[in-house]
Amino acid sequence: xxxxxxxxxxxxxxxxxxxxxxxxxxxxxxxxxxxxxxxxxxxxxxxxxxxxxxxxxxxxxxxxxxxxxxxxxxxxxxxxxxxxxxxxxxxxxxxxxxxxxxxxxxxxxxxxx
Amino acid sequence: xxxxxxxxxxxxxxxxxxxxxxxxxxxxxxxxxxxxxxxxxxxxxxxxxxxxxxxxxxxxxxxxxxxxxxxxxxxxxxxxxxxxxxxxxxxxxxxxxxxxxxxxxxxxxxxxxx
Numbered sequence: 001x002x003x004x005x006x007x008x009x010x011x012x013x014x015x016x017x018x019x020x021x022x023x024x025x026x027x028x029x030x031x032x033x034x035x036x037x038x039x040x041x042x043x044x045x046x047x048x049x050x051x052x053x054x055x056x057x058x059x060x061x062x063x064x065x066x067x068x069x070x071x072x073x074x075x076x077x078x079x080x081x082x083x084x085x086x087x088x089x090x091x092x093x094x095x096x097x098x099x100x101x102x103x104x105x106x107x108x109x110x111x112x113x
Numbered sequence: 114x115x116x117x118x119x120x121x122x123x124x125x126x127x128x129x130x131x132x133x134x135x136x137x138x139x140x141x142x143x144x145x146x147x148x149x150x151x152x153x154x155x156x157x158x159x160x161x162x163x164x165x166x167x168x169x170x171x172x173x174x175x176x177x178x179x180x181x182x183x184x185x186x187x188x189x190x191x192x193x194x195x196x197x198x199x200x201x202x203x204x205x206x207x208x209x210x211x212x213x214x215x216x217x218x219x220x221x222x223x224x225x226x227x
Contacts, residue, residue, distance in 0.1 A: 036218075041220070043204050044156070044218045045218070049215065087156070098171070099161050100146070100171075101156075102158070105154060106155065
């Protein structure tokens with residue numbers, strides 16, 4: 001069974017204090033690893049998809065990396081507006097036409113000014 | 114529309130009543146997904162539509178849950194004889210192609226069963 005574990009559950013940073021969020025996964029045949037951002041009361045907002053170990057993607061202050069067992073979301077010099085819950089999800093092999101994502105529980109990031 | 118639209122945004126219902134949740138995907142998106150998000154839990158997959166057919170219904174928790182999609186567009190998730198454990202935020206997402214790497218989510222419907 002595909003599993004995703006995110007750590008830490010919550011993270012508090014000072015503005016400008018860089019850090020990383022971790023997503024460990026178990027999946028038989030990874031087709032894609034996804035990062036989403038979710039603000040309170042809203043649906044998840046797509047950030048990145050990574051497909052293979054060694055791949056990296058960047059967007060503003062965020063950079064996502066992927067290994068065979070985990071992904072990291074690096075946040076460089078965060079600002080208060082980066083405060084949100086960050087969700088990681090994996091997509092395993094197509095079985096019976098399934099395209100479902102398996103999500104972790106998320107990391108709640110708070111950036112204090 | 115500009116994004117995925119879900120209605121109602123909030124629904125309070127009495128235990129034992131039936132509810133219908135609606136999802137309007139982004140125009141042209143062939144794939145549609147329903148997820149459930151309970152307090153303190155990750156998003157839980159419910160069902161996936163490709164066009165009007167549902168290749169994967171494996172996440173529906175019980176036979177009280179059903180969903181349909183018509184015209185390759187609007188989808189309705191129906192929960193019969195609601196129970197308190199059905200209380201959650203129900204999220205709908207759509208993507209342009211089946212294996213799209215970018216699924217767009219709606220705001221969700223917060224369901225409270227009292």
